[in-house]
Amino acid sequence: MRIISKGKLPASLIILLCILSFKQLQAQTDIDAIMMAKRNICVGPAYSYSSWTNYWEGTYKRDNRNLGRVSTQMFAVMGNYGITNNLNVLFSVPYVKTKASEGTMRGMEGFQDLSLWLKWRALKIKMDKGTFSLFGITGLSVPLSNYVADYLPLSIGLHNKSLSARVMADYQTGKFFVTGSGTYTRRSNVSVDRTSYYTTDAHLTNQVEMPDVASANFRTGLRSKYLIAEVVLANMTTLGGFDIRRNDMPFPSNKMIATTAGVNMKYTVEKVRGLELTAGANQVIAGRNVGRALTVNGGVFYIIDFSYKTKKVISNTQAL
Amino acid sequence: MKRVILPITILVVASTLLYTSCSKAVKGRTDDIPALSPSNNDLNAGTWKTILLSKPNQFDVAAPVATNSPGxxxxxxxxxxxxxxxxxxxxxxxxxxxxxxxxxxxxxxxxxxxxxxxxxxxxxxxxxxxxxxxxxxxxxxxxxxxxxxxxxxxxxxxxxxxxxxxxxxxxxxxxxxxxxxxxxxxxxxxxxxxxxxxxxxxxxxxxxxxxxxxxxxxxxxxxxxxxxxxxxxxxxxxxxxxxxxxxxxxxxxxxxxxxxxxxxxxTDNTGKAVGTQADWSKLEMDCIAKGEKPWLSLETPIRPPMLPFYGKVKAFLFDSATCVALRPGPPPATGSDLMKKETEEIYQFVKNPSREQIRIVHYWADGAGTYTPPGHWNAIAAEDFIPRNYSEIRWARNLALLNMALMDAAIVCWETKYYYFNPRPSQMNPAIKTITGIPNFPAYISGHSTFSGAAAEVLGYMIPERSAAYQSLAQEASVSRMYGGIHYRSDCEAGLVTGKKVGLFAVSRARTDGAD
Missing domain, CATH: 1.10.606.20 (Vanadium-containing Chloroperoxidase; domain 2)
Structure with missing residues (x-):
């Protein structure tokens, strides 16, 4: 509460954050409008816990007592480096562990996918009452290990490579901001361990054609020097894929749709220069062939300034 | 404006490249195979031994019209x-x-x-x-x-x-x-x-x-x-x-x-294969009466056992007495040290499986939503037959022999499973977490092993140069069930041996059906 009161949040948001009360981390990410300053790196560990008991089998919402609660833990190292004030590179190296609370199925764990993002603030226009920024962002992800894709819902990932292109716009006036983005993700096909599978017809191959993904993200809240608090609404939709049939297992190339609503906050500790704490939570509120997951996450980040001109630690919010 | 045009242009170009880069369409292995051009038409196949027909002309086919007729x-x-x-x-x-x-x-x-x-x-x-x-x-x-x-x-x-x-x-x-x-x-x-x-x-x-x-x-x-x-x-x-x-x-x-x-x-008894609650309880009671721990469904809610009386289905290659005679001796008693040892072996397999072990489990899993292990062996057979340019009738003959062996293997295997009603490893030790779905029927003997033992024997006879390869595929299919945490070693070894015996019935038919 001390942390929040420092940010002088509106009462309603404080209550919301208290109810959810998740210590999570989200530092400046590939999907927000925050930039690291030139030659600053922000790096640290992050953790998330995601779980569900209900999932959508096609459009049919159900539970599965042979799985119970399916949980996914992610331990990651994430970082963001300012090449310039307007060009950042971000990375994430996650280790993922899955578990089903009931039934006999064994969980999996391992290093999942390395992701790299290049985030470019292409435009920053000061207006009468605020600042408008436009970003172009590209990303790629590559599996870090030979983990199993075809073991849903307990596989740690889908084992595809991906390339993403994102356009993001941000407007800030005073402490209030609003950010919106749209992303197209091209996914590579994946190999599975079996030589034949059935989708809506038979396939005599171990190659699986993965539908691409379109996603949209909308976030708004307060952004000040030491505190960022936001609510987020997001949707991801595969452009193709097929529904899980009644009582069948999921498959990597399923049609997957998830709409999530969540909150995030980031607090920059005033007394310890460069220290940032992040926390967040989100809930899948609608979906298709995905779990109705509640995810909480948190992280601790430290900003190191490599610029020789200024020795002092700079808050990542400097460029706002 | 220049500052806007450049990034937008780059993004549009990058997105277009993303979207139009190499096609993702996946081809099946047999999508583009050439037309069948048999190396031998097997012109005398009308004399080959039939399975159910009493004679090849049991059903009349009228003579065709003359080729110089207007028709x-x-x-x-x-x-x-x-x-x-x-x-x-x-x-x-x-x-x-x-x-x-x-x-x-x-x-x-x-x-x-x-x-x-x-x-x-x-x-x-x-x-x-x-x-x-x-x-x-x-x-x-x-x-x-x-x-x-x-x-x-x-x-x-x-x-x-x-x-x-x-x-x-x-x-x-x-x-x-x-x-x-x-x-x-x-x-x-x-x-x-x-x-x-x-x-x-x-x-x-x-x-x-x-x-x-x-x-x-x-x-x-x-x-x-x-x-x-x-x-x-x-x-x-x-x-x-x-x-x-x-x-x-x-x-x-x-x-x-x-x-x-x-x-x-x-009329082959399949209609009676499901049974009733009373029948299922009797299987359990009979097992307890023998002093053994009976199999329990590990599904929630408890699911009735899969086709418990399929063992009484009429086989193609032998009579019902032979079917019972093919049933192997009992598995280790559920209270025995040997059973403990075999359960521990499976626990060790699933505790820390290698990626290669998981690959083997999933390669052979052939579980729900797949063409099943018999289908997998059909796929293996078909892809080996393609380059051999068999006539259509030799294709059919080889698949008939393979599939009769697979069906009869299933009959003997199911007869054995419900005769002994032996628990799965996860029932003996709930710490055993499986790497594939656990089938809803008793463990002894392994279906995959029985199917594979039979298939390898039949295919090895048809394509002798691949015989060793088929045996090693069968071995892998069999051991995949141990790696997966759903079968003991006894289930797999007895399954392979029993399957091989069933396969030999098909081989002996193949030797005398007039095709070789």
Whole structure:
């Protein structure tokens, strides 16, 4: 509460954050409008816990007592480096562990996918009452290990490579901001361990054609020097894929749709220069062939300034 | 504005490149295989030993009309008409079916098995609905093509195709009608030419068998298969390989033979394979009476055991007494040190599996939503048969032998499973977490091992140079069930041995059926 009161949040948001009360981390990410300053790196560990008991089998919402609660833990190292004030590179190296609370199925764990993002603030226009920024962002992800894709819902990932292109716009006036983005993700096909599978017809191959993904993200809240608090609404939709049939297992190339609503906050500790704490939570509120997951996450980040001109630690919010 | 144009341009270009870069379309392994051009037409196959038919001419096929009759000339004109304006779809259809009708129908059958291989979802009260052949379209659709069901479907359909083709070859030799392109050089031949007499059409025989057998095995697919059958037979006319009367005679013959097999199927005891709650309780009580820990379903809600009386289904290769005689001796007693040791071995396998072990588990899993282990062995066989350029009848004969062995392996295996009613490793030690779904029936003996032992024996006889390879595939299939955490070593070893014994019955038939 001390942390929040420092940010002088509106009462309603404080209550919301208290109810959810998740210590999570989200530092400046590939999907927000925050930039690291030139030659600053922000790096640290992050953790998330995601779980569900209900999932959508096609459009049919159900539970599965042979799985119970399916949980996914992610331990990651994430970082963001300012090449310039307007060009950042971000990375994430996650280790993922899955578990089903009931039934006999064994969980999996391992290093999942390395992701790299290049985030470019292409435009920053000061207006009468605020600042408008436009970003172009590209990303790629590559599996870090030979983990199993075809073991849903307990596989740690889908084992595809991906390339993403994102356009993001941000407007800030005073402490209030609003950010919106749209992303197209091209996914590579994946190999599975079996030589034949059935989708809506038979396939005599171990190659699986993965539908691409379109996603949209909308976030708004307060952004000040030491505190960022936001609510987020997001949707991801595969452009193709097929529904899980009644009582069948999921498959990597399923049609997957998830709409999530969540909150995030980031607090920059005033007394310890460069220290940032992040926390967040989100809930899948609608979906298709995905779990109705509640995810909480948190992280601790430290900003190191490599610029020789200024020795002092700079808050990542400097460029706002 | 310049500052805006540049990034937007770059993003648009990058997105376009992303979207249009290399196509992701995935080809199946048999999508583009060449047309079948048999190295030997097996002209004397009309004398090969039939399975159910008492003699190859048990069903009449009327003599074809003379090739100089107006009727025949009209049929040639129909082909020429079809060939006037072939669409790309029609050309693709010709090319698809020219790879071999026995192969293509086997692939389609595997697809149907995968499509229908889903265990029913429970009712609100935790009970499970049963598929009902009398009401096949209502959920749960009939059938649930689990491994024993699938093994039987593959066997009946393959065996019926074989018998029908023996009959067809008999009549081909009797009537000795050459193919349409031999009579009229203006008919284009869009498939390899052949000296095999074309009356009745072998493609129509096989299509007729398949369409007719759907009524018994996949009643919800009758309409779909009829449409595919029409497509298959039309492709032969468009290709210049058969006239309409050859198709009609072949289809009628195929359907007649299939009806004989379907009649057998309706009285082979499969109808009694499910049993009742009282029957299931008795199996449990009998096991307890022997002083053993009985198998329990590990599903929630508890699911009734899969086809507990399938062991009483009438086999193709031996009688019921032989079936019982093939049952191996008992597994280690559930209270024994040996059982403890075997359970511990499985626990060690699943505690820290290597990636290669997981690959093996998933390569052979063939669980819900797949074409099952018998389907996997059909796929292995088919892909090995393709380069060997067998005649259609040799294709059918080899698949019939393989599938009769697989079905009979399922019968002996199921008889054994429910005779001993032995628990799964996860029941003996709940710390054993499995790497594939745990099947809902007793452990001893392993179905995968029994199927694979039988298949390897049969295929090794047909293709001796691959014999060692088949044995090692069978070994891998067998051990995959231990790596997966769902079978003990005893289940797998006894399964392989038992499967091999079943396979030898098919081999001994193969040695004397006149084909080798």
């Amino acid at each position: 025949y000339v009209g049929e040639l004109n129909e082909i020429k008409g079809l060939q006037q304006n072939l669409s790309d779809d029609q050309k693709n259809s010709i090319s698809y079916w020219s790879a071999g009708c026995v192969l293509r129908w086997n692939e389609i059958l595997r697809e149907l098995v995968a499509k229908h291989n889903l265990p029913p979802y429970q009712n609100e009260d935790g009970s499970y609905p049963l598929p009902n052949a009398a009401n096949p379209f209502s959920y749960p659709e009939f059938p649930f093509s689990n491994p024993p069901y699938a093994a039987r479907a593959y066997a009946y359909i393959s065996a019926a195709q074989y018998d029908a083709l023996v009959a067809a070859w008999h009549y081909k030799k009797v009537y000795n009608r050459a193919a349409p392109y031999k009579f009229d050089p203006s008919i284009k031949t869009l498939v390899p030419t052949s000296d095999l007499p074309s009356y009745p059409s072998e493609d129509a025989v096989v299509a007729g068998v398949m369409a007719e057998m759907m009524k018994l095995f996949f009643p919800t697919e009758v309409a779909y298969i009829e449409q595919r059958a029409a497509e298959a037979t039309k492709s032969r006319m468009m290709a210049g390989a058969n006239v309409r009367s050859e198709i009609a005679a072949g289809e009628a013959l195929g359907r007649a033979v299939a009806q004989a097999f379907a009649a057998r199927g309706r």
